[in-house]
Amino acid sequence: VRMQEASGNSFNVAVIGCTHGELDVIYRDLAVLEQQHNCKVSLVLCCGDFEATRDEYDLSQLAGPAKYHFFKDFQKYYTGQVTAPVLTVFVGGNHEAQNHLRELYYGGWVAPNIYFLGYSGAVVFGGVHIAGFSGIFKGYDFNKGHFELPPYSESSKRSAFHVRAYELMKLFMLSRADVVMSHDWPFLTSMMTAEEVAQSPFSDPRWRNDPVGCKVPIPTSMPA
Numbered sequence: 001v002r003m004q005e006a007s008g009n010s011f012n013v014a015v016i017g018c019t020h021g022e023l024d025v026i027y028r029d030l031a032v033l034e035q036q037h038n039c040k041v042s043l044v045l046c047c048g049d050f051e052a053t054r055d056e057y058d059l060s061q062l063a064g065p066a067k068y069h070f071f072k073d074f075q076k077y078y079t080g081q082v083t084a085p086v087l088t089v090f091v092g093g094n095h096e097a098q099n100h101l102r103e104l105y106y107g108g109w110v111a112p113n114i115y116f117l118g119y120s121g122a123v124v125f126g127g128v129h130i131a132g133f134s135g136i137f138k139g140y141d142f143n144k145g146h147f148e149l150p151p152y153s154e155s156s157k158r159s160a161f162h163v164r165a166y167e168l169m170k171l172f173m174l175s176r177a178d179v180v181m182s183h184d185w186p187f188l189t190s191m192m193t194a195e196e197v198a199q200s201p202f203s204d205p206r207w208r209n210d211p212v213g214c215k216v217p218i219p220t221s222m223p224a
Contacts, residue, residue: 003128003178011042011126014086018049018093021072027085043125044086048093048134048183052110054078058097061150063157068095077111084113087125091117092134093183098160099150101134117181119146120167122174131171132181135161 004010014030030041052074053059059069076082092101104110107118117123122131141162148156163184171177 003126009126012039013043013045014041016044016046018095019046019051019090020049020068020095021051021053021074023073023077023084024082025073030086041086044084044088045130045179045181046088046090047181048091049095050074050090050092050116051096052078052100052114052116053097054100058100061097061099061152061157062095063098063154063161064095074111077114080112084111086113088114089117089123089125089130089132089181090114091132091181091183092119092161094136094158094161096134096161098148098152098157102148102150102160119164120170122171122177128178129174129176130179130181131174131177132179133163133167133171134183135163136184138162 001013001015002010003013014033016026019026026044030044034040051062051072053062053071054075059071062069073082077084100110101116101119104116105119107116107121107123110116115123117130117132118134120131120133122129124130138159141159141164143165145166146160146164148160152160171180
């Protein structure tokens with residue numbers, strides 16, 4: 001995506017879905033794309049399931065099947081063995097090391113050049129205002145507070161990243177947001193035509209229990 005600063009200068013932004021800790025693949029593929037298109041990517045935005053697992057305890061706090069609980073690439077970036085070649089900003093998904101990201105509730109650096117936007121937060125890059133919120137929508141937790149604390153149970157590992165109304169209310173107080181990041185699909189996705197759904201990832205049978213094949217809408221993030 002090409003974005004424009006207030007000064008009129010523009011820069012390239014790469015928008016990534018779930019990384020599941022495979023940072024080497026992302027940065028390698030970005031380098032290939034930069035070479036192919038003779039361009040430079042200035043910022044990477046990751047929309048969740050980042051899996052910032054530092055150690056064995058972090059792995060134990062990761063929600064999801066045990067067969068997926070193994071170290072990928074993040075450890076190398078956390079220890080400084082490798083530095084992210086492009087500034088990377090991410091929000092949390094529903095497969096995260098909850099204890100790690102809870103330490104950075106308001107946002108912060110998880111590794112050099114890699115920034116967590118927090119449970120909800122905003123930053124400015126090149127004059128572009130970027131906001132976002134972590135987690136997925138579950139109606140039964142939406143109006144609750146954040147009651148989960150480490151060590152997490154199997155249940156609280158999951159509810160810890162259920163979006164709370166409070167987090168969205170904070171974002172509504174912003175005077176400006178040019179980009180909003182979320183892990184759940186945006187509301188308007190559910191207005192896709194049948195033909196558009198058939199040509200999209202939503203055609204996967206696993207999505208069929210959701211409206212028009214998508215997992216979505218967070219009520220208070222709907223357009224007014």
